[in-house]
Amino acid sequence: MKGGKIKIRDFHEAKWDEPIIFELSRKGERGILVPEVEKEIEEAVGDGISVLPEHMIRKEYPALPEIAQVRVLRHFLRLSQETLGATINIDIGQGTCTMKYNPIINEILAKSPEVTEIHPLQDEDTVQGALEIIYKLDLFLREISGFSKFTFQPGGGSHAIFTIISIIEAYHRLNGEGEKRNEIITTLLSHPSNAAAPAVKGYKVINLYPEEDGRPDIEALKEAVSEHTAGFIVTNPEDTGIFNPRIKEFTDIVHEVGGICAYDQANANGIIGIVRAVDCGFDLGFFNLHKTFSSPHGCGGPAVGAVGVTERLKDFLPVPTVEFDGKKYYLNYDIPHSIGKVREFYGVFPVILRAYAWIRSLGAEGIKEVARVAVLNNNYVMRKILEEVKGASISFPKTRHRLEQVRYSFEKLKKDTGVTSEDVIRRMADFGFHLWTSHHPWIIPEPFTIEPTESYSKDDLDEYLTTLKKVVEEAYRDPEKVKNAPYNCPIHNIDHEPLEDPDKWAITWRAYLKKHKKWE
Amino acid sequence: MVIKKRNGEIVVHPYIPNSVPEVQEEMLREIGVRDIEELYSDIPEELKFKGEMKLPEPLLSEYALKRHVKEILSKNRTCDENLCFMGGGCWPHYVPALCDEISQRSEFLTAYAGEPWEDHGRWQALFEYQSLIAELVDMDVVNVPTYSWGQAAATSLRMACRITRRDEVIVADTISPERLAIIRNYCKPVVRVKLAKHDPETGMMDLENLKSMISRDTAAIYFENPSYLGFIETHGGDISEIIHEVDGLSVVGVDPISLGVLVPPSHYGADIVCGDLQPLGIHMNFGGGLAGFIATSDEERYVMEYPSRLFGITKTTVEGEYGFGDVAFERTSFAKREKAKEFVGTAAALWGITAGVYLALMGPKGMWEIGKTIMQRSQYAMKELSRIDGVRAPRFKAPHFKEFVVDFNDTGLSVRDINKRLIEYGIFGGIDLSRDFPKLGESALYCVTEIHTKEDIDRLTSALGQIIESKR
Incomplete structure (x- = not known):
């Protein structure tokens, strides 16, 4: 394929028709x-x-x-x-999720008995290796973010957001402002959990909408902030891949009213080593070790959302933190205003270990290269889609460059052919490719989101693009073919109706056996 | 810019195919920009990091990396080489070879959010895990796993509050301190958490105290069976009845590996059951093997309150083909943001699949046998330990499963000292309870599972005997 014409893959996924x-x-x-x-x-x-x-x-x-x-x-x-794992396909179509290579050596290391066969409450003297890895990863992430301390306790990105909201709540409560500060501000294009997690803590949530250039509306922020503002939590760049250059003004506005600013860096792949959270004015934030830092996604966990804080919020972190006294690593339970715990023990250790090994393999220059190549790959893909894929457009076209991902739209394709982005997604699967729409609400019509991380070669990207182009051409030529896809997957398109009906849904086999006669 | 070694030599990193300079140039030409910096032009100069990240020099060869990490890890002492008698929410059990084989498959390990047709195997495996746990707890609905038992318990209680439209929960005070801390933070400041006393002799809930606490504001009672302290709460039916009288819910945390021999909580009135999957074929991983499950009946008012993904079986466009999809997706934060039921995201799915493999291997007989052998071995351990002068096991007069409190108060030694000495014998003694349960004084929570042979238990007894004897 190198240098030559790219062939559309003659693909068929395994179909085993395997019984329950x-x-x-x-x-x-x-x-x-x-x-x-x-x-x-x-x-x-x-x-x-x-x-x-x-x-x-x-x-x-x-x-x-x-x-x-x-x-x-x-x-x-x-x-x-019958599962299209990220390692097996060119998984650039799962935007927002930073699907990158999960180095096999890290899997080998994570399987050592020194990782799998240790109990979290063993005497500290017997787990110095594990504590050292945790402590040093904390040091590395401090360098990358500028924060002063990290906890690895949260078991995922949404869990990290909840931890952040817990810290914000505890901070204001300690200052006697717990009742008064009852609002959290986020943006509509930040991850859904940025809105959902604060609601669990009883907060009223204010969503800022994007302006025409895709950036959150600073005037709306000015209107939203008040003495009731507890905090502001935002993704930047948002899922559009657009970086908000006025982010420091945003955090300043929130700080002026006494709010706390939190940075959702679940996906930091385009800016690690390039921009630090503290320099944008954030008081705390998190990285997903299973995204940017290469730990595999495991069908949706186990994972770690590593939460970092500035000096003034250190005393609110969950217990324990891992510390070093110059000779020995130890667990510190003496955190005066700790929120307590969000997960048992100290975090998913194999995930922490993989992130440690990944950073050690790359070093400071390598990490910056990851960001740069992720951004290069993304802009390359964007340029090709705009030039070559009929019916596709980018959201907020006024903004020229994107960082690590782009939210596109098949609005025109749908208008021209009736084929939706979901139809295209199903047809892409026939060639061994995954593609994803976007989070809800779909303020961008017929969305699809592509994030080509640093892990894919130009040839990989070209293959994906060539296939996407073919599918769209097919949509113009033979829309029914695309609408009725998939054909080459383990199963065909599913019927959603029974999943929404309490009389028909079956979440377990025993429930199915009780209800399925109604289907006949 | 590319990665350079100290001598200036360019490095093409194996994890970054497009770190080849010529390829970068070609791509930049196609994009129509001079360099990668230009792509960052939206980031104001003053926000760009000009300093240097103080990270160690990269370990570029895979060999150097492996050697380095192995060297650090070698400072750990494992439960393979030592005898581990610790549980307390993360337990040493045997992990069948198939559990490892399946959980390390690249397809499952690296999959994420694929669609029902292309990721059919992932959807089926998680549906099967839900179905297998459902048999164990004898209930019709089980979620895609959440982070841990602590989170599962916290969410179960918040579900109970929404179902009953109340904002107070009562928790048995023998609960794991870690889980209690999670519940407290998860409920604050929306739901009040009250602790109910236990009977100091049996450890079980003090029913009179419970009755006096309960009111029509109480959304739920939460207790664990077996309890954190190992005893079995035998009054589950009475407790459920007490809360049902005020139309509240009975929420029970359970160790699933006990359910071959113990009746599932749904048989004594539990409305929501939760627990951890770690005992079911998942390594301890320094606490990284935890995964929480929640189970309920199939009533709509329960199902609609789950924040979690719930995978359901459905039809496809082809007759006779099974497909799977999300049940009632509109509940979730993916669909509804702040108007959703709590929040959902990446949690512990791979451990769900692994637990499914475990239960498929064990079958009904296996679960009975493992429960029985754990009970026998732990009873033997209690019996043997009690022979030591000044040692009492179990501390509570009740039947136990897997774990039990060993009372060292009459030995004149602290658990801390005993455990330090035990390490010299290659033994990790039980969890020191003196901080979290001060009323128990110098007591430790011991855990005995199917992995502990008679010889292992005898070794523990003999070591403890020697340690205590030498102090007299």
């Missing part, structure tokens, strides 16, 4: 046997069960399937083959 696991059950089969109890133990304590009062003993076995080991293995291997 309960359908594989054969009475008496065993998947694994349990260590038998020694005769002496049995003699000493009997069956172990009779200490229970009768009403606490389970009378009937749980109705789990009975399946031989090799069949269980085959079942899940087949399901894995």
Whole structure:
């Protein structure tokens, strides 16, 4: 393919027509046997069960399937083959999510018994290696963000947002302003959890809308702030890939009324090493280690949203933090105004380890190169889409350059052909590619979002683009073909209707068996 | 600009294909800009970072990186080489080889938010996990996992508040301190959390105290079974009845590995059940293996209050083909932002798939056998430890599962000292409770599972005997 014409891939995903696991059950089969109890133990304590009062003993076995080991293995291997993992496809179509290469060496390291077989409450002397990794990653992230301290406790980006909101709430409450400051401001193009998490803490949420250039409206912010403002939480660049150059003015405006400014850097891939959170006036913020810092997404976790704070908010972090006294790493539970905890223990250690290893592999120059190449790749893809993909446009075209991603629109394609962005997405899957629309609400019509991280070569990008172009050409030529896609996936298009109807939805196999007769 | 070594040599980093200078130039030409800096022209100069990130020199070769990380990790002492008797929310269990094989598959490991047709296997695997847990708890709805048991409990309580339209919850004071801290923060300042006393002799809830606390403002009672302190709450039915009398909900946290032998909480009136998947085939990972689940009945008023993704089975355009999709997606923050039920995002899906593999392997008999062997082994341990002068196990007069409190008050030694000495024997002793449960004095929470052989338990007993004897 190098240098030559790009071929449209003759692709078909594995289709196994694999039954639901309960359908594989054969009475008496065993998947694994349990260590038998020694005769002496049995003699000493009997069956172990009779200490229970009768009403606490389970009378009937749980109705789990009975399946031989090799069949269980085959079942899940087949399901894995019916999954388009990021490592297998050119996954630039999952915008906002920073799908990048998850180095295999980091997986090997994360599988060491020194990672998997340690208990979080072991004596500190016996987990110095783990504490050192956590502490040093904290130091690295401080360098990247300018913050003074990080916690790795939150188990994902939304969880990090909730942690941030908890810190903001605790800060104002300590200052006797907990009741008065009951509003959080965010932008409509920031992640949905920036609006949702504050509501859990009882905050009224104000969403700022974008102006014509895609940037949040600074006048709207000025109107929104008041003595009721608890804080401001924002993504920058937002999901459009547009950086708000007046961000420092935004944070100044919020600070003037006594609010706290939080930076959602779930995806910081276009600006790591280029712009630091503190220099934009943020008091706290977070990075997703499973996005920018290369830990795999695991179908949606386990993950870490690493929350960093400036000096004045250190005393509010969840306990414990990891500290170093010059000789020894230790856990510090003595945090005067700590919000308490958001997750048990200290964070998902394998994720922390992978982020550590990733930064060690790249160094300061490498990290900047990641950002630069992510931005280069993105602008290359944008240019090609604008030039070559009929019916596609970018949102907020007034703004020329984008950072790490772009929210596009197939509004024209739909007008011309009736084919929607969701139709295109399904058809792309027939060639082994994933594409995604956008978060809600869809203020950009027929959206799709592409984020080509640093992990993809020019040839990879060209292949994706060539296919997207082909699909759109097909939409103009034969719209029905695109609308009825997919054809080459493990299954065809699904029927959403039963999923919305309480009489028909089935969230488990047993619920399906109870309800499915109604479908006939 | 590209990465350069100290001697000025350019590095093409293996993780960044387009760090090849010629390719960059070609792409810049296509875009029509001079250099990458130009693409950053929207960022004001004064916001650009001019300093230097003080990061260590890169370890460019994979070998150097591996060697470096391994060296740090070698400072850890593992529960493979030592005997671990700690649980308390993260437990040493055997992880079947298949659980590792499936959870490390690149497809599952690196997938994220693919659509139902292209990621069919991911959707099916998570639907199956939901279905398998549903059998264990004997309820019809289970969520795609949340972060941990602590979060699952906190969300269960917030769900209960929305369902009952009340804003007060009562929590049994024997709850795990970590989970309590999570619940408190998650409820503050919207929901009041009150603690209910336990009977000092049995550890179980003091029902009279509970009755006196409860009112029509109470949305829910939360207790755990087995409790954090290991005893089994045998009055679950009475507790559920007490809260149901005021139309509140019974919320029970459970260790799923106990449910082969213990009745599921839904049989004694629980309306919402939650717990952690970590015992089901997931390594401890220094606490990184946690994943919370929530289960309820299939009533609409429950289902509509979940913040989590709920994967449902459906039809496709082809007759007879199973498909999967999100049930009632409009509930979620992805659809409704601040008007949603709490929030949802990346949490612990891979551990859900792993727990599904575990339950598929274990089957009904396996879950019974593992529950039984854990009960036998832990009873044996309690019996043996009690033989040591000054040691009492269990501290509470109640049946126990897997964990139990060992009372060292009469030994004249602190748990801290005992545990320090045990390390010399290659043993990680039980969790020191003196900080979180001061009334128990010098007591420790011991955990015995299917991995602990008679010899392991005897080794612990003998070591403890020697440590205590030597102090007398």
